[in-house]
C-alpha cells in the first residue's frame with residue numbers, strides 16, 4: 001500500500017496520530033516489561049539500558065515477534081497490535097534477521113518491495129536505487145556471504161528503508177562490526193536516519209551510538225522506563241547510577257539546604273552553588289576531582305578521605321575509583337583513613353599518569369579527594 005492509500009484506508013485516524021504510539025507489556029517468569037514508548041515521524045529514539053533490562057524484548061514486541069500480554073502498538077494511527085510481523089509494514093534491521101542468504105543484495109532489497117505489491121521490474125529498479133544510495137551499487141549481484149559485515153548491514157538498512165515504513169526498528173545495528181567499519185557505518189546510518197520520514201527505534205549498548213544517532217534517549221532498567229530526554233540533557237543530568245556510569249559522571253542523591261547538600265546516606269555534606277531546596281541530584285565530572293596524598297593546605301570545603309578501589313587506564317588519563325571514608329566514623333589514630341572500612345559514596349576521579357606516579361596510587365591507597373563547589377551540578381530529584 002502506498003502512503004496515500006494507507007491514509008485513505010485508515011482515514012482521519014491516520015491523520016490524527018502520526019508516528020509510533022505503544023505500550024508494551026510482556027510477562028515472563030522472572031521478568032516483566034511495561035513500557036510506554038512513542039516516537040514522532042522523523043524522530044530517532046534510542047533504547048538504552050543494562051543487560052537484561054528488556055530492550056530487545058521491547059523491540060521484538062514492536063515487531064510482533066514477542067507477544068504482548070497487554071498494551072498496544074499503533075503506527076501512524078494504524079493498530080498493529082494483533083498483526084503478525086510480516087503484515088505490520090515495519091522495517092527491521094535485526095542481527096538474526098539480516099539477509100536472505102540465497103538471494104543477491106539486489107533481490108534482498110527488492111523482496112520487501114515485491115511483498116508490498118510492486119511489480120518485478122519496478123521493485124528491482126527501486127532496489128538498485130537504494131543500493132546506490134547506501135554506496136553498494138556495484139555489489140548488487142553479490143550474495144550476502146560475499147559481503148563484509150558492514151556491507152551486509154547497509155544492504156539490510158536499504159531493504160528496511162526501501163519500503164518506506166512508518167516505523168523502523170534497529171537492534172544493535174553496529175555491534176557486529178569492527179571498530180573501523182563501525183565508524184563508517186555509523187556515519188552512513190546517521191545520514192540515512194536523518195533523511196528517514198518515519199519513526200525509528202534503535203537498541204544499543206554503546207553510549208556513543210545512542211548519543212550520535214538518537215534525538216531522544218529512553219533508558220530502561222528492569223523492564224521500566226527510568227529516564228528519557230534529549231541525549232545532551234540525559235548526559236548532563238543522569239538520574240540513575242547506570243546512566244551516570246554510562247556518561248562518566250559522579251552522581252549522588254541528597255537534600256539541599258542553603259547551598260549545602262547532605263547526601264542521602266548521611267555521611268557527607270557537599271557545598272554546591274544552588275538555590276534549590278529539598279531532594280536533589282548532584283553530579284560532577286571525574287576530572288573535577290583533585291586527589292592529595294595528605295590533607296591539603298587551606299582545606300577546600302568539599303574534602304573527603306577515601307581509599308582507592310581500582311586504577312583503570314584510559315588513553316592518556318587514569319580513572320581512579322574511590323570509596324569515600326565516612327567522616328563521622330573513626331579514621332584511625334593517625335587520621336589517614338587506614339583503619340576505616342569503606343562504605344561512603346563511591347567517586348571516580350580522572351588523573352594523569354604523573355599524578356598516579358607522584359601520589360603512588362594503587363588499590364588500597366588512602367587519599368584525600370576534593371571537588372570545588374562550582375564544579376558540582378545540582379538538579380531536582
Ligand SMILES: Nc1ncnc2c1ncn2[C@@H]1O[C@H](COP(=O)(O)OP(=O)(O)OP(=O)(O)O)[C@@H](O)[C@H]1O
Nearest residue numbers: 028030031049050051052053054055056057058205
Ligand atoms: N526468549 C526468551 N525467553 C525467556 N526469557 C527471555 C527471552 N529473551 C529474553 N529473556 C529474558 O527477558 C529479560 C529481558 O531480556 P532482553 O534480551 O529483552 O534484555 P536486553 O535489555 O535486550 O538485554 P541485552 O542488553 O543483554 O541484550 C532477561 O531477563 C532475559 O533473560
